[in-house]
Amino acid sequence: xxxxxxxxxxxxxxxxxxxxxxxxxxxxxxxxxxxxxxxxxxxxxxxxxxxxxxxxxxxxxxxxxxxxxxxxxxxxxxxxxxxxxxxxxxxxxxxxxxxxxxxxxxxxxxxxxxxxxxxxxxxxxxxxxxxxxxxxxxxxxxxxxxxxxxxxxxxxxxxxxxxxxxxxxxxxxxxxxxxxxxxxxxxxxxxxxxxxxxxxxxxxxxxxxxxxxxxxxxxxxxxxxxxxxxxxxxxxxxxxxxxxxxxxxxxxxxxxxxxxxxxxxx
Amino acid sequence: xxxxxxxxxxxxxxxxxxxxxxxxxxxxxxxxxxxxxxxxxxxxxxxxxxxxxxxxxxxxxxxxxxxxxxxxxxxxxxxxxxxxxxxxxxxxxxxxxxxxxxxxxxxxxxxxxxxxxxxxxxxxxxxxxxxxxxxxxxxxxxxxxxxxxxxxxxxxxxxxxxxxxxxxxxxxxxxxxxxxxxxxxxxxxxxxxxxxxxxxxxxxxxxxxxxxxxxxxxxxxxxxxxxxxxxxxxxxxxxxxxxxxxxxxxxxxxxxxxxxxxxxx
Numbered sequence: 001x002x003x004x005x006x007x008x009x010x011x012x013x014x015x016x017x018x019x020x021x022x023x024x025x026x027x028x029x030x031x032x033x034x035x036x037x038x039x040x041x042x043x044x045x046x047x048x049x050x051x052x053x054x055x056x057x058x059x060x061x062x063x064x065x066x067x068x069x070x071x072x073x074x075x076x077x078x079x080x081x082x083x084x085x086x087x088x089x090x091x092x093x094x095x096x097x098x099x100x101x102x103x104x105x106x107x108x109x110x111x112x113x114x115x116x117x118x119x120x121x122x123x124x125x126x127x128x129x130x131x132x133x134x135x136x137x138x139x140x141x142x143x144x145x146x147x148x149x150x151x152x153x154x155x156x157x158x159x160x161x162x163x164x165x166x167x168x169x170x171x172x173x174x175x176x177x178x179x180x181x182x183x184x185x186x187x188x189x190x191x192x193x194x195x196x197x198x199x200x201x202x203x204x205x206x207x208x209x210x211x212x213x214x215x216x217x218x219x220x221x222x223x224x225x226x227x228x229x230x231x232x233x234x235x236x237x238x239x240x241x242x243x244x245x246x247x248x249x250x251x252x253x254x255x256x257x258x259x260x261x262x263x264x265x266x
Numbered sequence: 267x268x269x270x271x272x273x274x275x276x277x278x279x280x281x282x283x284x285x286x287x288x289x290x291x292x293x294x295x296x297x298x299x300x301x302x303x304x305x306x307x308x309x310x311x312x313x314x315x316x317x318x319x320x321x322x323x324x325x326x327x328x329x330x331x332x333x334x335x336x337x338x339x340x341x342x343x344x345x346x347x348x349x350x351x352x353x354x355x356x357x358x359x360x361x362x363x364x365x366x367x368x369x370x371x372x373x374x375x376x377x378x379x380x381x382x383x384x385x386x387x388x389x390x391x392x393x394x395x396x397x398x399x400x401x402x403x404x405x406x407x408x409x410x411x412x413x414x415x416x417x418x419x420x421x422x423x424x425x426x427x428x429x430x431x432x433x434x435x436x437x438x439x440x441x442x443x444x445x446x447x448x449x450x451x452x453x454x455x456x457x458x459x460x461x462x463x464x465x466x467x468x469x470x471x472x473x474x475x476x477x478x479x480x481x482x483x484x485x486x487x488x489x490x491x492x493x494x495x496x497x498x499x500x501x502x503x504x505x506x507x508x509x510x511x512x513x514x515x516x517x518x519x520x521x522x523x524x525x526x527x528x529x530x531x
Contacts, residue, residue: 169357172327173371173422174347183370187361264361266404 052234057241060234069218074242076218077208080136081246084143085204092148092200093193096155100189101181110156117149122210129215139211139219146207147200154196158189191265194258201250205243220246277339277348277425277458278303279324284333285483286319292483293319297333299477299486301426304456306496308469311479312517312524317462318430320484324460325349325428341425346375350424354431356411358403358418364390365399368418385421393417393447409440413447427459433468445471449496466513470506471499478516481524488516 034054040046041053048056064070098105099113121142128138128145162185170180212221220242227235279301286294293316301307309317322328324335326349341348358367365386372382390396393413403411412432419427433441445468451457452472463469469476470492478488492509494502 163357165353165355165357166359168327169351169353172325172347172349172351175371175374179374183373184359187359262361264402264404266402 052237054237056234057237060232061238061241064223064235064238069223072218073220073223076216077212077220077246080139080143080211080219081204081208084140084208085147085201087140088144088147088204089151089197089200091144092151092196093155095148096152096193097159097181097186097189099152099156100159100185106156109152113149113152117153121146121207125211125214134215139208139216142211143204143207146203150200150203151193151196154192154199155189158192158196159185161192162188191258191262194254194261197257198251198254201254202247205247205250209243277337277341279335279337279349279426279460281320281324281335282333284320284323284330284335286316286323286328286330286332294323294330295483295485297484297486299489301458301460303339303458305474306452306457306459306461306472307475307477308461308463308473309477309479310463310466310469310513310517311484312481312521313464314524314527315479315481315520316484317464317479320479321351321428321430321460321462325351327351342423345423345425347371347422348425350419350422350427352412352415352419352427352429352432354434356403356408356415356435358411358414360403363400363402364395364406364414364417367403367414368421371418371422389417389420392420392451407440408436409444412436412444416447416451425458427457427461429459429461431463432461434463434465441465441468446500448472449499453497466510466517469513470510472496476509476513478513481520482527487520 037046037051038054041048041051041056046053052060061070064073095105095109095113099109100106124145125138125142128141132138132141166184166188167180170184175183208219209221209224212219213225216222220239224236224239224243227233227239281297281299284294284297285292297320299307309320311317319328323330326335337348359370362370368386368389369382372385377385386399387396390399393416395410395413395417398406398410398414403414406414412435415432433444436444449472452459461468461472473492474496476490476492477486478490479485480487490509490513492506494505499506
Protein backbone atom coordinates (compact mmCIF):
# COMPACT_ATOMS: atom_id res chain seq x y z
CA UNK A 1 0.00 0.00 0.00
CA UNK A 2 1.22 3.46 -0.81
CA UNK A 3 1.47 6.09 1.85
CA UNK A 4 -1.66 8.24 1.43
CA UNK A 5 0.05 11.28 2.96
CA UNK A 6 3.01 11.34 0.64
CA UNK A 7 1.12 10.54 -2.49
CA UNK A 8 0.28 13.09 -5.17
CA UNK A 9 -2.09 12.91 -8.07
CA UNK A 10 -0.21 12.40 -11.32
CA UNK A 11 -0.21 15.88 -12.85
CA UNK A 12 -2.18 16.11 -16.10
CA UNK A 13 0.03 17.24 -18.94
CA UNK A 14 -1.84 16.11 -22.06
CA UNK A 15 -4.55 17.92 -23.91
CA UNK A 16 -4.49 21.08 -25.99
CA UNK A 17 -3.32 21.41 -29.61
CA UNK A 18 -6.82 20.60 -30.79
CA UNK A 19 -8.75 23.79 -31.53
CA UNK A 20 -12.46 23.26 -32.08
CA UNK A 21 -14.87 25.67 -33.72
CA UNK A 22 -17.14 27.48 -31.25
CA UNK A 23 -20.54 28.51 -32.57
CA UNK A 24 -21.57 32.18 -32.83
CA UNK A 25 -18.08 33.48 -32.04
CA UNK A 26 -17.41 34.56 -35.63
CA UNK A 27 -20.62 36.64 -36.10
CA UNK A 28 -20.12 38.11 -32.63
CA UNK A 29 -16.55 39.23 -33.40
CA UNK A 30 -17.71 40.66 -36.71
CA UNK A 31 -20.58 42.54 -35.09
CA UNK A 32 -18.36 43.85 -32.31
CA UNK A 33 -15.85 45.15 -34.85
CA UNK A 34 -18.53 46.97 -36.86
CA UNK A 35 -20.06 48.44 -33.70
CA UNK A 36 -16.65 49.61 -32.50
CA UNK A 37 -16.03 51.15 -35.90
CA UNK A 38 -19.41 52.91 -35.92
CA UNK A 39 -18.83 54.14 -32.38
CA UNK A 40 -15.36 55.41 -33.28
CA UNK A 41 -16.71 57.30 -36.28
CA UNK A 42 -19.57 58.88 -34.33
CA UNK A 43 -17.33 60.08 -31.49
CA UNK A 44 -14.65 61.31 -33.87
CA UNK A 45 -11.90 58.91 -32.79
CA UNK A 46 -11.85 57.66 -36.37
CA UNK A 47 -11.80 60.61 -38.73
CA UNK A 48 -14.31 60.49 -41.52
CA UNK A 49 -11.49 61.25 -43.96
CA UNK A 50 -9.62 58.13 -42.91
CA UNK A 51 -12.55 55.72 -42.90
CA UNK A 52 -16.25 56.33 -43.46
CA UNK A 53 -18.66 54.99 -40.85
CA UNK A 54 -20.36 51.64 -41.56
CA UNK A 55 -23.71 53.46 -41.59
CA UNK A 56 -22.45 55.72 -44.40
CA UNK A 57 -21.22 52.70 -46.32
CA UNK A 58 -24.62 51.08 -45.84
CA UNK A 59 -26.28 54.26 -47.15
CA UNK A 60 -23.99 54.10 -50.19
CA UNK A 61 -25.09 50.50 -50.69
CA UNK A 62 -28.76 51.54 -50.57
CA UNK A 63 -28.04 54.26 -53.12
CA UNK A 64 -26.38 51.72 -55.36
CA UNK A 65 -29.25 49.28 -54.92
CA UNK A 66 -31.89 51.95 -55.64
CA UNK A 67 -30.06 53.13 -58.74
CA UNK A 68 -30.62 49.63 -60.12
CA UNK A 69 -26.95 49.17 -60.91
CA UNK A 70 -26.26 46.71 -58.10
CA UNK A 71 -27.48 43.64 -59.98
CA UNK A 72 -25.86 44.88 -63.17
CA UNK A 73 -22.45 45.05 -61.49
CA UNK A 74 -22.86 41.77 -59.65
CA UNK A 75 -24.25 39.80 -62.60
CA UNK A 76 -21.54 41.09 -64.95
CA UNK A 77 -18.85 40.06 -62.49
CA UNK A 78 -20.47 36.70 -61.77
CA UNK A 79 -20.71 35.92 -65.47
CA UNK A 80 -17.00 36.59 -65.97
CA UNK A 81 -16.09 34.70 -62.83
CA UNK A 82 -18.17 31.60 -63.53
CA UNK A 83 -17.28 31.48 -67.21
CA UNK A 84 -13.53 31.98 -66.73
CA UNK A 85 -13.28 29.79 -63.66
CA UNK A 86 -15.22 26.83 -65.03
CA UNK A 87 -13.37 26.70 -68.34
CA UNK A 88 -10.03 27.25 -66.62
CA UNK A 89 -10.79 24.51 -64.09
CA UNK A 90 -12.08 22.05 -66.71
CA UNK A 91 -9.01 22.54 -68.90
CA UNK A 92 -6.78 22.40 -65.84
CA UNK A 93 -8.23 19.07 -64.72
CA UNK A 94 -7.82 17.68 -68.24
CA UNK A 95 -4.18 18.76 -68.58
CA UNK A 96 -3.45 17.73 -64.98
CA UNK A 97 -4.81 14.25 -65.77
CA UNK A 98 -2.67 14.04 -68.91
CA UNK A 99 0.42 15.00 -66.89
CA UNK A 100 -0.55 12.51 -64.21
CA UNK A 101 -1.11 9.65 -66.67
CA UNK A 102 1.28 9.97 -69.62
CA UNK A 103 5.06 10.22 -69.58
CA UNK A 104 5.15 12.30 -72.75
CA UNK A 105 2.66 14.82 -71.39
CA UNK A 106 4.55 14.93 -68.12
CA UNK A 107 7.89 15.65 -69.77
CA UNK A 108 6.46 18.24 -72.13
CA UNK A 109 3.68 20.01 -70.26
CA UNK A 110 4.98 19.97 -66.71
CA UNK A 111 8.00 22.23 -67.37
CA UNK A 112 5.72 24.57 -69.31
CA UNK A 113 3.28 24.69 -66.43
CA UNK A 114 6.05 25.36 -63.95
CA UNK A 115 7.33 28.18 -66.17
CA UNK A 116 3.93 29.83 -66.67
CA UNK A 117 2.46 29.35 -63.22
CA UNK A 118 4.48 32.05 -61.41
CA UNK A 119 3.82 34.73 -64.05
CA UNK A 120 1.30 37.20 -62.60
CA UNK A 121 -1.55 36.98 -65.09
CA UNK A 122 -2.33 40.66 -64.47
CA UNK A 123 0.99 41.48 -66.11
CA UNK A 124 -0.29 39.73 -69.24
CA UNK A 125 -3.56 41.67 -69.27
CA UNK A 126 -2.39 44.14 -71.96
CA UNK A 127 -1.45 41.18 -74.15
CA UNK A 128 -4.83 39.54 -73.51
CA UNK A 129 -6.52 42.79 -74.52
CA UNK A 130 -4.62 42.76 -77.82
CA UNK A 131 -5.43 39.06 -78.36
CA UNK A 132 -8.99 38.84 -77.11
CA UNK A 133 -10.22 42.41 -77.36
CA UNK A 134 -11.02 44.99 -74.70
CA UNK A 135 -14.46 43.45 -74.06
CA UNK A 136 -15.36 40.26 -72.20
CA UNK A 137 -12.69 38.18 -73.94
CA UNK A 138 -9.65 39.60 -72.17
CA UNK A 139 -11.33 39.52 -68.76
CA UNK A 140 -12.49 35.93 -69.09
CA UNK A 141 -9.06 34.95 -70.47
CA UNK A 142 -7.28 36.49 -67.47
CA UNK A 143 -9.41 34.49 -65.05
CA UNK A 144 -9.16 31.37 -67.21
CA UNK A 145 -5.36 31.45 -67.30
CA UNK A 146 -5.16 32.36 -63.64
CA UNK A 147 -7.25 29.36 -62.56
CA UNK A 148 -5.85 26.93 -65.13
CA UNK A 149 -2.33 26.53 -63.71
CA UNK A 150 -3.13 25.97 -60.03
CA UNK A 151 -5.76 23.41 -61.12
CA UNK A 152 -3.21 21.58 -63.29
CA UNK A 153 -0.79 21.36 -60.39
CA UNK A 154 -3.45 20.28 -57.88
CA UNK A 155 -4.82 17.63 -60.28
CA UNK A 156 -1.55 15.97 -61.24
CA UNK A 157 -0.46 16.02 -57.61
CA UNK A 158 -3.74 14.31 -56.74
CA UNK A 159 -3.26 11.69 -59.46
CA UNK A 160 0.29 11.03 -58.25
CA UNK A 161 -1.00 10.51 -54.74
CA UNK A 162 -3.65 7.93 -55.63
CA UNK A 163 -2.52 4.77 -53.87
CA UNK A 164 -0.62 2.59 -56.31
CA UNK A 165 -2.04 -0.44 -54.52
CA UNK A 166 -5.54 0.50 -55.70
CA UNK A 167 -4.36 0.83 -59.30
CA UNK A 168 -2.60 -2.52 -59.05
CA UNK A 169 -5.79 -4.02 -57.64
CA UNK A 170 -7.71 -2.70 -60.67
CA UNK A 171 -5.15 -4.21 -63.01
CA UNK A 172 -5.16 -7.51 -61.15
CA UNK A 173 -8.90 -7.82 -61.73
CA UNK A 174 -8.42 -7.13 -65.43
CA UNK A 175 -10.17 -3.76 -65.36
CA UNK A 176 -9.81 -1.73 -68.55
CA UNK A 177 -7.55 1.32 -68.64
CA UNK A 178 -10.51 3.65 -68.95
CA UNK A 179 -12.30 2.01 -66.02
CA UNK A 180 -9.20 2.38 -63.85
CA UNK A 181 -8.94 6.09 -64.72
CA UNK A 182 -12.66 6.73 -64.24
CA UNK A 183 -13.33 4.61 -61.19
CA UNK A 184 -10.02 4.64 -59.30
CA UNK A 185 -7.80 7.53 -60.37
CA UNK A 186 -10.37 10.31 -60.74
CA UNK A 187 -12.24 9.72 -57.47
CA UNK A 188 -8.90 9.21 -55.73
CA UNK A 189 -7.63 12.55 -57.00
CA UNK A 190 -10.88 14.35 -56.19
CA UNK A 191 -9.90 15.60 -52.71
CA UNK A 192 -6.81 17.27 -54.19
CA UNK A 193 -8.81 18.66 -57.13
CA UNK A 194 -11.35 20.20 -54.76
CA UNK A 195 -8.72 21.83 -52.58
CA UNK A 196 -7.20 23.14 -55.81
CA UNK A 197 -10.62 24.54 -56.71
CA UNK A 198 -10.71 26.40 -53.40
CA UNK A 199 -7.40 28.10 -54.18
CA UNK A 200 -8.22 28.81 -57.82
CA UNK A 201 -11.57 30.38 -56.86
CA UNK A 202 -9.81 32.92 -54.64
CA UNK A 203 -7.30 33.62 -57.39
CA UNK A 204 -10.22 34.08 -59.81
CA UNK A 205 -11.80 36.75 -57.62
CA UNK A 206 -8.52 38.65 -57.29
CA UNK A 207 -7.99 38.51 -61.05
CA UNK A 208 -11.60 39.48 -61.72
CA UNK A 209 -11.13 42.79 -59.95
CA UNK A 210 -7.79 43.41 -61.60
CA UNK A 211 -9.23 42.70 -65.05
CA UNK A 212 -12.28 44.87 -64.44
CA UNK A 213 -10.08 47.77 -63.50
CA UNK A 214 -9.06 48.10 -67.13
CA UNK A 215 -11.69 49.07 -69.65
CA UNK A 216 -14.78 47.74 -67.92
CA UNK A 217 -18.00 49.70 -67.63
CA UNK A 218 -19.76 47.36 -65.21
CA UNK A 219 -18.60 44.86 -62.65
CA UNK A 220 -17.61 45.03 -59.01
CA UNK A 221 -14.02 45.85 -59.98
CA UNK A 222 -15.15 48.75 -62.17
CA UNK A 223 -17.34 50.01 -59.34
CA UNK A 224 -14.43 49.86 -56.86
CA UNK A 225 -12.11 51.59 -59.34
CA UNK A 226 -14.61 54.37 -59.96
CA UNK A 227 -15.19 54.86 -56.26
CA UNK A 228 -11.44 54.97 -55.72
CA UNK A 229 -10.78 57.57 -58.37
CA UNK A 230 -13.55 59.78 -56.94
CA UNK A 231 -12.28 59.17 -53.40
CA UNK A 232 -15.80 58.03 -52.55
CA UNK A 233 -14.54 55.87 -49.73
CA UNK A 234 -18.05 54.83 -48.65
CA UNK A 235 -18.65 53.28 -52.09
CA UNK A 236 -15.18 51.74 -51.97
CA UNK A 237 -16.11 49.97 -48.73
CA UNK A 238 -19.33 48.71 -50.33
CA UNK A 239 -17.39 47.29 -53.28
CA UNK A 240 -14.82 45.61 -51.07
CA UNK A 241 -17.56 44.16 -48.87
CA UNK A 242 -19.29 42.74 -51.96
CA UNK A 243 -16.04 41.04 -52.99
CA UNK A 244 -15.59 39.60 -49.53
CA UNK A 245 -19.15 38.25 -49.50
CA UNK A 246 -18.60 36.80 -52.97
CA UNK A 247 -15.52 35.03 -51.69
CA UNK A 248 -17.41 33.69 -48.68
CA UNK A 249 -20.20 32.37 -50.92
CA UNK A 250 -17.73 30.62 -53.21
CA UNK A 251 -15.91 28.97 -50.33
CA UNK A 252 -19.25 27.94 -48.80
CA UNK A 253 -20.28 26.34 -52.10
CA UNK A 254 -16.99 24.45 -52.37
CA UNK A 255 -17.39 23.34 -48.77
CA UNK A 256 -20.83 21.95 -49.68
CA UNK A 257 -19.38 20.19 -52.72
CA UNK A 258 -16.63 18.66 -50.57
CA UNK A 259 -19.19 17.41 -48.06
CA UNK A 260 -21.33 15.89 -50.79
CA UNK A 261 -18.54 14.33 -52.85
CA UNK A 262 -16.12 13.27 -50.12
CA UNK A 263 -18.54 11.87 -47.54
CA UNK A 264 -16.71 8.55 -47.84
CA UNK A 265 -13.76 9.96 -45.89
CA UNK A 266 -15.76 9.63 -42.70
CA UNK B 267 12.16 -35.39 -63.14
CA UNK B 268 8.64 -36.75 -63.69
CA UNK B 269 6.33 -34.69 -65.82
CA UNK B 270 3.53 -33.08 -63.87
CA UNK B 271 0.11 -34.39 -64.77
CA UNK B 272 -1.94 -31.67 -66.40
CA UNK B 273 -5.63 -31.99 -65.68
CA UNK B 274 -7.54 -30.18 -68.34
CA UNK B 275 -10.53 -29.38 -66.18
CA UNK B 276 -8.32 -27.42 -63.81
CA UNK B 277 -5.76 -24.75 -64.15
CA UNK B 278 -2.22 -25.34 -63.13
CA UNK B 279 0.51 -22.76 -62.74
CA UNK B 280 4.14 -23.59 -63.25
CA UNK B 281 7.19 -21.40 -62.96
CA UNK B 282 10.21 -22.27 -65.06
CA UNK B 283 13.76 -20.96 -64.74
CA UNK B 284 12.44 -17.66 -63.50
CA UNK B 285 14.88 -14.93 -62.43
CA UNK B 286 14.12 -11.33 -61.72
CA UNK B 287 16.19 -8.23 -61.03
CA UNK B 288 15.40 -4.63 -60.25
CA UNK B 289 18.21 -2.78 -62.00
CA UNK B 290 21.37 -4.43 -60.77
CA UNK B 291 19.77 -5.99 -57.70
CA UNK B 292 18.90 -9.62 -58.28
CA UNK B 293 15.72 -10.48 -56.38
CA UNK B 294 14.87 -13.97 -57.57
CA UNK B 295 17.22 -16.57 -58.98
CA UNK B 296 16.25 -19.59 -61.07
CA UNK B 297 12.89 -20.47 -59.53
CA UNK B 298 11.20 -23.70 -60.67
CA UNK B 299 7.87 -24.50 -59.09
CA UNK B 300 4.58 -26.20 -59.92
CA UNK B 301 1.32 -25.37 -58.19
CA UNK B 302 -1.24 -28.15 -58.13
CA UNK B 303 -4.94 -27.47 -58.45
CA UNK B 304 -7.02 -27.63 -55.30
CA UNK B 305 -4.00 -27.10 -53.12
CA UNK B 306 -2.78 -24.20 -51.02
CA UNK B 307 0.94 -23.62 -51.51
CA UNK B 308 2.52 -21.30 -48.97
CA UNK B 309 5.67 -19.38 -49.79
CA UNK B 310 7.70 -18.27 -46.79
CA UNK B 311 11.04 -16.58 -46.56
CA UNK B 312 12.86 -13.79 -44.75
CA UNK B 313 11.79 -10.23 -45.46
CA UNK B 314 13.07 -8.90 -48.75
CA UNK B 315 13.58 -12.34 -50.26
CA UNK B 316 11.30 -11.55 -53.17
CA UNK B 317 8.26 -13.61 -52.18
CA UNK B 318 5.80 -10.82 -52.96
CA UNK B 319 7.64 -10.15 -56.21
CA UNK B 320 7.27 -13.81 -57.13
CA UNK B 321 3.53 -13.55 -56.56
CA UNK B 322 3.28 -10.42 -58.73
CA UNK B 323 5.22 -12.23 -61.48
CA UNK B 324 2.89 -15.22 -61.27
CA UNK B 325 -0.21 -13.10 -61.77
CA UNK B 326 1.24 -10.97 -64.56
CA UNK B 327 1.49 -7.73 -62.61
CA UNK B 328 5.20 -7.62 -63.37
CA UNK B 329 7.35 -9.11 -66.10
CA UNK B 330 10.22 -11.39 -65.12
CA UNK B 331 13.72 -10.59 -66.38
CA UNK B 332 14.30 -14.23 -67.31
CA UNK B 333 12.12 -17.31 -67.51
CA UNK B 334 8.36 -17.26 -67.22
CA UNK B 335 5.28 -18.39 -65.37
CA UNK B 336 2.91 -20.63 -67.35
CA UNK B 337 -0.69 -21.58 -66.99
CA UNK B 338 -1.89 -24.92 -68.27
CA UNK B 339 -5.42 -26.13 -68.68
CA UNK B 340 -8.66 -24.28 -68.96
CA UNK B 341 -10.04 -21.90 -66.42
CA UNK B 342 -13.35 -23.23 -65.13
CA UNK B 343 -16.47 -22.17 -66.98
CA UNK B 344 -17.68 -18.75 -65.93
CA UNK B 345 -14.41 -17.64 -64.36
CA UNK B 346 -14.18 -13.89 -64.98
CA UNK B 347 -10.65 -13.47 -63.71
CA UNK B 348 -8.72 -16.76 -63.43
CA UNK B 349 -5.76 -15.34 -61.49
CA UNK B 350 -7.09 -13.22 -58.66
CA UNK B 351 -5.18 -11.44 -55.92
CA UNK B 352 -5.92 -10.78 -52.30
CA UNK B 353 -3.72 -7.97 -51.02
CA UNK B 354 -2.17 -7.29 -47.64
CA UNK B 355 -3.61 -3.76 -47.49
CA UNK B 356 -7.06 -4.96 -48.69
CA UNK B 357 -7.06 -2.44 -51.62
CA UNK B 358 -10.70 -1.45 -51.16
CA UNK B 359 -11.89 1.79 -52.74
CA UNK B 360 -12.73 4.00 -49.75
CA UNK B 361 -15.42 5.86 -51.74
CA UNK B 362 -17.40 2.72 -52.56
CA UNK B 363 -19.59 0.69 -50.25
CA UNK B 364 -18.94 -3.00 -49.61
CA UNK B 365 -21.32 -3.92 -52.44
CA UNK B 366 -19.84 -1.18 -54.64
CA UNK B 367 -16.35 -2.55 -54.16
CA UNK B 368 -17.47 -5.98 -55.33
CA UNK B 369 -19.50 -4.51 -58.15
CA UNK B 370 -16.35 -2.66 -59.31
CA UNK B 371 -14.66 -5.84 -60.49
CA UNK B 372 -17.82 -7.06 -62.25
CA UNK B 373 -18.60 -3.87 -64.13
CA UNK B 374 -16.11 -4.46 -66.95
CA UNK B 375 -17.72 -7.81 -67.73
CA UNK B 376 -20.91 -7.84 -69.66
CA UNK B 377 -23.26 -8.92 -66.91
CA UNK B 378 -26.85 -7.89 -66.50
CA UNK B 379 -27.92 -5.93 -63.40
CA UNK B 380 -29.61 -9.02 -61.97
CA UNK B 381 -26.58 -11.23 -62.61
CA UNK B 382 -24.26 -8.76 -60.83
CA UNK B 383 -26.66 -8.41 -57.95
CA UNK B 384 -26.99 -12.19 -57.64
CA UNK B 385 -23.19 -12.60 -57.58
CA UNK B 386 -22.76 -9.83 -55.00
CA UNK B 387 -25.46 -11.23 -52.72
CA UNK B 388 -24.02 -14.72 -53.10
CA UNK B 389 -20.43 -13.83 -52.19
CA UNK B 390 -21.56 -11.59 -49.32
CA UNK B 391 -23.60 -14.48 -47.96
CA UNK B 392 -20.67 -16.90 -48.37
CA UNK B 393 -18.41 -14.59 -46.35
CA UNK B 394 -21.10 -13.68 -43.77
CA UNK B 395 -21.10 -10.06 -44.85
CA UNK B 396 -24.69 -9.64 -46.00
CA UNK B 397 -25.54 -7.12 -43.29
CA UNK B 398 -22.58 -4.92 -44.31
CA UNK B 399 -23.86 -4.53 -47.89
CA UNK B 400 -24.00 -0.72 -47.72
CA UNK B 401 -21.17 -0.01 -45.25
CA UNK B 402 -18.19 2.11 -46.30
CA UNK B 403 -14.68 0.70 -45.76
CA UNK B 404 -13.79 3.27 -43.09
CA UNK B 405 -16.62 1.89 -40.94
CA UNK B 406 -15.18 -1.63 -40.99
CA UNK B 407 -12.49 -3.26 -38.86
CA UNK B 408 -9.38 -4.62 -40.54
CA UNK B 409 -10.70 -8.17 -40.41
CA UNK B 410 -13.98 -7.15 -42.02
CA UNK B 411 -12.12 -5.26 -44.74
CA UNK B 412 -10.13 -8.36 -45.59
CA UNK B 413 -13.33 -10.43 -45.63
CA UNK B 414 -14.74 -7.94 -48.15
CA UNK B 415 -11.58 -8.33 -50.22
CA UNK B 416 -12.02 -12.12 -50.08
CA UNK B 417 -15.66 -11.74 -51.15
CA UNK B 418 -14.54 -9.52 -54.01
CA UNK B 419 -12.03 -12.16 -55.10
CA UNK B 420 -14.70 -14.88 -54.96
CA UNK B 421 -17.06 -12.72 -57.06
CA UNK B 422 -14.98 -13.23 -60.20
CA UNK B 423 -14.88 -17.03 -59.61
CA UNK B 424 -11.11 -17.33 -59.72
CA UNK B 425 -9.33 -20.50 -60.76
CA UNK B 426 -6.33 -19.59 -58.65
CA UNK B 427 -6.00 -17.22 -55.70
CA UNK B 428 -2.79 -15.26 -55.22
CA UNK B 429 -2.68 -14.13 -51.62
CA UNK B 430 -0.05 -11.57 -50.66
CA UNK B 431 0.33 -11.66 -46.87
CA UNK B 432 -3.44 -11.33 -46.50
CA UNK B 433 -3.42 -11.50 -42.70
CA UNK B 434 -0.28 -9.51 -41.94
CA UNK B 435 -2.09 -6.20 -41.40
CA UNK B 436 -4.41 -7.73 -38.80
CA UNK B 437 -4.09 -8.24 -35.05
CA UNK B 438 -3.46 -11.79 -33.88
CA UNK B 439 -7.02 -12.58 -32.70
CA UNK B 440 -8.51 -11.42 -36.01
CA UNK B 441 -5.85 -13.42 -37.79
CA UNK B 442 -6.96 -16.60 -35.98
CA UNK B 443 -10.59 -15.95 -36.92
CA UNK B 444 -9.75 -15.35 -40.56
CA UNK B 445 -7.56 -18.44 -40.72
CA UNK B 446 -10.58 -20.47 -39.54
CA UNK B 447 -12.66 -18.73 -42.20
CA UNK B 448 -10.15 -19.61 -44.89
CA UNK B 449 -9.97 -23.23 -43.76
CA UNK B 450 -13.78 -23.43 -43.80
CA UNK B 451 -13.87 -21.85 -47.23
CA UNK B 452 -11.27 -24.27 -48.57
CA UNK B 453 -13.10 -27.25 -47.06
CA UNK B 454 -16.20 -26.21 -49.00
CA UNK B 455 -14.70 -25.10 -52.29
CA UNK B 456 -11.16 -26.57 -52.44
CA UNK B 457 -9.78 -23.53 -54.17
CA UNK B 458 -6.20 -23.43 -55.46
CA UNK B 459 -4.00 -20.77 -53.98
CA UNK B 460 -0.52 -19.48 -53.57
CA UNK B 461 -0.21 -17.85 -50.19
CA UNK B 462 2.75 -15.64 -49.35
CA UNK B 463 3.55 -14.94 -45.71
CA UNK B 464 6.38 -14.44 -43.29
CA UNK B 465 4.31 -15.93 -40.48
CA UNK B 466 5.19 -19.57 -39.83
CA UNK B 467 2.01 -20.25 -37.84
CA UNK B 468 -0.09 -19.25 -40.87
CA UNK B 469 2.12 -21.35 -43.12
CA UNK B 470 1.58 -24.56 -41.14
CA UNK B 471 -2.13 -23.91 -40.59
CA UNK B 472 -3.01 -23.24 -44.21
CA UNK B 473 -0.36 -24.83 -46.41
CA UNK B 474 -0.59 -28.22 -48.11
CA UNK B 475 2.97 -27.54 -49.02
CA UNK B 476 5.33 -24.90 -47.77
CA UNK B 477 7.95 -23.47 -50.09
CA UNK B 478 10.90 -21.97 -48.25
CA UNK B 479 12.79 -19.26 -50.10
CA UNK B 480 16.31 -18.23 -49.22
CA UNK B 481 17.32 -14.61 -48.64
CA UNK B 482 17.97 -12.32 -51.59
CA UNK B 483 18.44 -13.35 -54.35
CA UNK B 484 15.55 -15.68 -53.51
CA UNK B 485 15.98 -19.35 -54.42
CA UNK B 486 13.80 -22.30 -53.53
CA UNK B 487 15.54 -23.75 -50.49
CA UNK B 488 13.11 -26.46 -49.55
CA UNK B 489 9.59 -27.64 -50.26
CA UNK B 490 7.89 -29.18 -47.21
CA UNK B 491 4.68 -31.16 -47.66
CA UNK B 492 2.25 -31.21 -44.74
CA UNK B 493 -0.13 -34.14 -44.98
CA UNK B 494 -2.42 -33.30 -42.03
CA UNK B 495 -5.85 -32.28 -43.42
CA UNK B 496 -6.53 -28.55 -43.03
CA UNK B 497 -9.62 -28.94 -40.87
CA UNK B 498 -7.82 -31.18 -38.39
CA UNK B 499 -4.87 -28.88 -37.89
CA UNK B 500 -6.27 -26.82 -35.03
CA UNK B 501 -6.60 -30.01 -32.91
CA UNK B 502 -3.30 -31.49 -33.95
CA UNK B 503 -1.29 -28.48 -32.83
CA UNK B 504 1.56 -30.55 -31.40
CA UNK B 505 2.33 -32.16 -34.74
CA UNK B 506 2.13 -28.77 -36.45
CA UNK B 507 4.48 -27.30 -33.87
CA UNK B 508 7.08 -29.85 -34.96
CA UNK B 509 6.76 -28.82 -38.61
CA UNK B 510 6.89 -25.18 -37.59
CA UNK B 511 10.12 -25.80 -35.65
CA UNK B 512 11.58 -27.54 -38.67
CA UNK B 513 10.65 -24.57 -40.88
CA UNK B 514 12.04 -22.10 -38.37
CA UNK B 515 15.29 -24.02 -38.25
CA UNK B 516 15.56 -23.63 -42.05
CA UNK B 517 14.68 -19.99 -41.97
CA UNK B 518 16.61 -18.86 -38.93
CA UNK B 519 20.01 -18.37 -40.54
CA UNK B 520 18.50 -16.81 -43.62
CA UNK B 521 16.42 -14.40 -41.56
CA UNK B 522 19.41 -13.51 -39.41
CA UNK B 523 21.57 -12.77 -42.43
CA UNK B 524 18.77 -10.89 -44.19
CA UNK B 525 18.24 -8.78 -41.10
CA UNK B 526 21.85 -7.62 -41.15
CA UNK B 527 21.87 -6.65 -44.81
CA UNK B 528 21.83 -3.00 -45.80
CA UNK B 529 18.68 -2.08 -47.64
CA UNK B 530 19.49 -0.74 -51.08
CA UNK B 531 16.35 -1.43 -53.06
